[in-house]
Amino acid sequence: MILSDVDIRRRLTDGELVVEPLSDPELQIQPASIDLRLGREFLEFQRTNIPCIHPNSQQEVSEYVEETYVEDGKEFILHPGDFVLGTTVERVEIPADLIAHVEGRSSLGRLAIVVHATAGLADPGYKGQITLELSNLGTAPVSLSPGMRISQLTFTELKTPAERPYGSERGSKYQGQKGPQASRIQGDREFGGEQ
Secondary structure (H helix, E strand, O other): OEOOHHHHHHHHHHOOOEEEOOOOHHHHEEOOEEEEEEOOEEEEEOOOOOOOOOOOOOOOHHHOEEEEEOOOOOOEEEOOOOEEEEEEEEEEEOOOOEEEEEEEOHHHHOOOEEOOOOOOEEOOOOEEEEEEEEEEOOOOOEEEOOOOEEEEEEEEEOOOOOOOOOOHHHOOOOOOOOOOOOOOHHHOHHHOOOO
8 A cells, every 4th residue: 555645744744754854744745655855965976987886896986986965055057968976855754654655756757867776665664864866867967956856755555564574684785874875785695794
């Protein structure tokens, strides 16, 4: 079952679901979702001389990722073909009986802006800000303003709560993240990591 605005408000009020700071609930809570705002921090992928990125490598992310912070009143320009990692202003806490789906807002989709490449889920038990995988599929640069509503979360209720929710017990790599986070895939078990 997908939560309606009534369900979302009740869970927020009861503290079962956390989305904070929710600056304007009347605007941000939609009929079956919550709009999330764009943060100020971005990780931009730079052109580099490395032959390729190997998921199993301990290669330094700093070799090809540059941090950008957008000051008050400024904008981030997303150029055609660019891919950057952004973040939400809001921090979320998803209870063990819900899964959250990260979706783009249709108004931005109509400008060719995509907010996630593949990471469209926030698992039961996830706590932290959400990293957005922003890309511009269009032919013109698009200005993104920190604080604008950039994405939305829909919530699906699980038939039973997750037995092993996302978190430290599972060794989850992104639990509690603040700001955009680059890939930590080298920590996956198939690449010699623990997860």
